[in-house]
Amino acid sequence: MSLLAESPVYSPGLHVLAAFRAAESRLTDLAGCRAFFAQQIAALGLVEVGAAWHAFPAQPDGLPGGFTAVVALTESHLSLHTWPEFGHATFDVFLSNYQRDNADRARQLYAATLAYFEGEALNYTEVRR
């Protein structure tokens, strides 16, 4: 490991972590979110290289299930998890600056997501990594 220890530490980019409240109708609409993310990824010039989308079943008491999305990008990833029974969602985007500075794109993607969900922001954290 001696050669590695002598090289400078690489700093990939910005990771935004956030949570917001939103209405059940959005928090259970996997298809709508999927179309929204696809549109955003294209608009921001990001490149998707794979994704997993999963809808949770309805609860025993009849409450609708939420969904989970993880999207792999050449620039790193994007994720969203919803808990409609709590009116709650968490959002992450981590964009590396490998070919250009993507920090503002990460912030824009969060702002657009909050607007799409007509959400009420609960918390917002930026981690430089």
Place this chain on the structure above:
Amino acid sequence: MSLLAESPVYSPGLHVLAAFRAAESRLTDLAGCRAFFAQQIAALGLVEVGAAWHAFPAQPDGLPGGFTAVVALTESHLSLHTWPEFGHATFDVFLSNYQRDNADRARQLYAATLAYFEGEALNYTEVRR
């Protein structure tokens, strides 16, 4: 949104974000990491519901490409991105406590990943969300 505003804020669980250095041989071994994650997910009693794995092509100068993994879990997600040209990797695990407290499992998964990669820890952040 008035009903939502009156309910308590849901706190899903712990998100661990970390970075480490490792040797090129591990940082380019997508198949090895995939098998390792599958074994860890089973050992920790987590449930995978989808994943995206992507290997980047070799660089023009012949340097090997890294890989990206995002794994959707019923408990939220796991991700890993490697930059072998910098001897660098970032790791995330976010485990919700929906059915049990998973905070220690998140920490265990990071410790096991660092050991698997024979990595040198660079930074480690816990975000309660």
